[in-house]
Structure formats: structure tokens, C-alpha cells
Amino acid sequence: MNQPGISTSPDTTGKLPSKAYAAQSPTSGLAPFAISRRKPGPYDVVIQIRYCGVCHTDIHFVRNDWGISIYPMVPGHEIVGVVSDVGPEVHKFKAGDIVGVGCLVDSCRSCEFCRAGLQQYCSGMVLTYSAYEKDGKTVTYGGYSSQIVVDESFVVKVSNRLPLQGVAPLLCAGITTYSPLKTWKVAAGHKVGVLGLGGLGHMAVKFAASLGAEVTVLSRSANKAPDARKLGARHFLQTTDDQQVKAAAESFDFIVDTVATRHDYNMPLNMLRTDGTLICVGAPPEPIELQAFPLLFKRRRVVGSLIGGIPETQEMLDYCAAKNITADIELISIKDINAAYVRIEKSDVKYRFVIDLASL
Numbered sequence: 001m002n003q004p005g006i007s008t009s010p011d012t013t014g015k016l017p018s019k020a021y022a023a024q025s026p027t028s029g030l031a032p033f034a035i036s037r038r039k040p041g042p043y044d045v046v047i048q049i050r051y052c053g054v055c056h057t058d059i060h061f062v063r064n065d066w067g068i069s070i071y072p073m074v075p076g077h078e079i080v081g082v083v084s085d086v087g088p089e090v091h092k093f094k095a096g097d098i099v100g101v102g103c104l105v106d107s108c109r110s111c112e113f114c115r116a117g118l119q120q121y122c123s124g125m126v127l128t129y130s131a132y133e134k135d136g137k138t139v140t141y142g143g144y145s146s147q148i149v150v151d152e153s154f155v156v157k158v159s160n161r162l163p164l165q166g167v168a169p170l171l172c173a174g175i176t177t178y179s180p181l182k183t184w185k186v187a188a189g190h191k192v193g194v195l196g197l198g199g200l201g202h203m204a205v206k207f208a209a210s211l212g213a214e215v216t217v218l219s220r221s222a223n224k225a226p227d228a229r230k231l232g233a234r235h236f237l238q239t240t241d242d243q244q245v246k247a248a249a250e251s252f253d254f255i256v257d258t259v260a261t262r263h264d265y266n267m268p269l270n271m272l273r274t275d276g277t278l279i280c281v282g283a284p285p286e287p288i289e290l291q292a293f294p295l296l297f298k299r300r301r302v303v304g305s306l307i308g309g310i311p312e313t314q315e316m317l318d319y320c321a322a323k324n325i326t327a328d329i330e331l332i333s334i335k336d337i338n339a340a341y342v343r344i345e346k347s348d349v350k351y352r353f354v355i356d357l358a359s360l
Helices: 056-062 164-171 173-183 199-210 222-231 242-247 292-296 310-323 334-345
Strands: 016-023 030-037 044-054 079-086 098-101 104-106 147-151 191-195 214-219 235-238 252-257 272-280 301-304 329-333 352-356
Touching: 016 147, 030 147, 044 098, 044 164, 044 329, 044 334, 056 334, 079 147, 079 164, 098 164, 104 147, 164 173, 164 199, 164 310, 164 329, 164 352, 173 199, 173 252, 173 310, 191 199, 199 214, 199 222, 199 252, 214 222, 222 235, 235 242, 329 334, 334 352
Parallel strands: 191 214, 191 252, 214 235, 252 272, 272 301, 329 352
Antiparallel strands: 016 030, 044 079, 044 147, 044 352, 079 098
């Protein structure tokens, strides 16, 4: 269990004792837990975490929905904080800098994807939590903690022009939606649907609108229509209304599917024009079921996209600073994290929980 007064200075082994919240099993919930961060190496950055966003992926990992979880687990991969120390070979960062850490903390660094700045597709990528570092033994712990030690190559700069609590979710929800919109060159003149208005969906709306696209939010909940328009959508479509769905057939150039629970993929597929693209960024545990004819007869595409590489993440953060884009968040204390998970599953948050790590 976590103990009051844990020091953030190195112990006799050079490791950094740190406070955290961890899950001990798929059913334990999250509770205080003491961890040790590694002794900083020559290229390491020590970050005192200020804020950490709460991603639906955190819930999947905590509950072992994908069968790959490692316990004890400290979740969190939407991390913003302040540099407190750097290794002697670090030249990109210094103490006092505001920085971020997203979903990755390492990769092989030599494959074609790493060389192209697409570390998220490296077979040797190291997740920020619930993964093994390259030594095959050390388990990574995430951002529900007081501090973290990360190689400078996986740390990004954060502008001081934006509120940090609103920046934290950009490290996952932001880059997850920014990357595919840029990859498939969404721009003015395109009609873009966003399926689901949650943590990912609200960022997809903001980004697509900022790129000049005509955005429609597709949601089961009619009461989300006012928020959809405030976020930048021009239109709202209630997916439980058969008449609205039928009228929207062959309407969109792109639809960004952000839903992380079981749902019908054929419904948005039929809303695409010929050569339209369904971009899947939500990750339901169940397999996707698609009908062949809507794909074949309209030459539609179904594609996936995973977060973004480090260069693109920095590009996204710089874009957000220039366009004054942040996530809409509800700031919570770490002690409320288990209740927050329940609320996320009920879609009871507008639109991302962020933990104030001062509460730890």
C-alpha cells in the first residue's frame, strides 16, 4: 500500500520511490500503491506529473478485456508534467520544461516504422503501462502516479499557452483522432461524420472542423445535439432514428468511428459515398462484423489507425497551441478514479476525466 511521505528523491539504489494508484487484479479496482521508478540514465527525463487523462483503454486494461494485462498495474498514458531532472546526455529538455508523455515510452528505434517516425507500428514498441521494457523483465507503470522517468526520445514539448489539464487528453484522444484525419487528408469540402461523442469523438469533431470539413455528429443520444454544435459540428444525426439514418445514405466522404463498445458497423458503412472511408479508432473487445455488398458495390474502405508517432504527436500539440484546441474535461481527485470508471461506461462525462495528481 502507498505510504504517506514517500520521497521523490533517489533511495540508496538510485531508484525513485513514487506514489501511485494501481489495480492488483481485473476485479480489485484501483487503490494506493507504492512503486519505484528506475534510476535515471544518461538520456532520461524525470517528470513530476501534474495531470493524467483517463482513457477508456485504461478500463479495458484494468479489467483485462484484451487478455494482455500485467498486474499490479498503474494505468495512465495521457501525461502532462514538469521536468525535474535530466540525464547528462539530454539536450532537448531541461528542468522546469512543461512536457507530455503519451501511449509509448520506447520502441526498437531501428525498423522501417521507427525510422519513419511511426513508432506506434513498431513490433517492439513499449507501452507506457502494462508492458515489458526491452529488457523483458521490467514492467512499465503509467501516469496515475507522482512521477515518471522516460527516455527523451519519447517525451514531447507542451506549450504554456494552453491549460495543462485540457492538454493531457491530447496525448491519446487528441493524437488518435488527429492522425487519421491528416493521413487521409481531410480538408475543406469534405463531409465528415463522427460516430460517438465521447472522449475521442469530441476531439474528432474539433479537429475535423478546424481543418475546414463539414462535420456531422452521429449519436444515439439526441440530447448531445447542442454540444455537438458547440464543438464545431454543423449537423447532428440520431442513429436510433431510422428515417434520419436512411436519409443520410451515401452522404459522407469519411466517418470516424470512435465507439469502444459493440455496435453495428454496417450502419455507418452505408452512409459513405462511393470511395468513402470508415476510419475505426474505437476498440471494442468483440470482432467486427461487416456485410460484403456495401463494400464491393461502392468501393468503400474500412481502415484502422493507432495513435500516432512521436513526430506527429509533437505536430499535433503545436497545431493545438496555434488553434487554441484542448479537450473538454472534468478534473477529478485520484480517490474518485473508480467512480470515474463507472461513469465513463455510462457515458456520464463531458468529455474526458483528468486526474489532478496534486491529490495524490
